[in-house]
Amino acid sequence: MNRAFYERGVVDVARDLVGCVLRHGDTAGAIVETEAYHETEPACHAFVGLTARTRVLFGPPARAYVYRSYGIHALFNAVCEDEGVGAAVLIRAVEPLEGIELMRQRRGLVRAEDLCSGPGKLAQALGIELDLNGSDLLGGPISIEAPRPGWEAPELLVGPRVGITKAAELPWRFCAAGSRFISRPRPLNPQPGIRPL
DNA sequence: CATGGGATTGACT
């Protein structure tokens, strides 16, 4: 993907990232679930303004925002929109494509459906840790590529974001319909409808 | 400087 891809509205980027290939080292997977976060709504870390934590979110687009969640897991986001605007797409699940044995070692699991079916799981499986926070997605260690040739764009399920208490009504979660690799809870309604910022 | 709250996961009842 190029810089202009990430410079657009974060909800559009979240939708368009479904199907793209997330790669780090010898591991890669097709993105099947994303969520958008924007500084104007309180579920976004950038809502509090520019701090040490949100520095990367407010920086230029096409960078990785990686933070620790619940003291245990690393969560990976792609920074979007213009520099000075805090917005990012959380990658919530990928379908394993390459390096599956390495993913199994890192996760201590066998079933492919369990390797990357959640934001903390996929970061562990792909070996993404906090040291990659702020790294460039164009030419850096993590990259996101256009969907593979022959990859068929699925119907998208749109619904509320997972695990948040504020701005929970916004339908900013996007899932590839029918994928066995998305996280729980499974989205309920295949409803269209994107609320503008 | 002390405190509290998570964009989660896996184990257990």
Added chain:
DNA sequence: GTCAATCCCATGC
């Protein structure tokens, strides 16, 4: 279904 683990950092005194 419930619940604890555990780190970073924002906030408030």
